Amino acid sequence: MIAEKQQELIEEFAFFDEWMQKYEHIIELGKDMPLLAEEEKREELLIPGCQSRVWLKANLNDEGKVNFFADSDAIISKGVIAMMVRVFDNETPSDIVSADLEFLDTIGLKEHLSQSRSNGLASMVKQIKLYATVFQAQLRK
16 A cells, blocks of 8 residues: 555654665665666656656556556666655556655655755656556546
């Protein structure tokens, strides 16, 4: 469940007292994320509005859940998209569309990102929800 995954991240970040430690954890999350193959890093998979290059691919699996695959050429952005993938991967389109991302505020991420990275984060969320909306429409047909 999305709420449980968010709670796990909140608990992980609670271990760190300083933001440098939290940034290091975000970078580690990005390093642990499976890479997109080079041939999948196509222009149409780039998230618009991100300062760095962030690719996001989504598939609707046979169980009616969305699987996300992502990569970035910047370490912080890669860590942030890794958190998004972790929260939303293997969830239903309707759960993704209706999800509230309170963990971003709870861990303090929004207030510690630069303006351009905050805009990139908003673009990531928008793109994830857009994929889910499209898959939701497909399932209704």
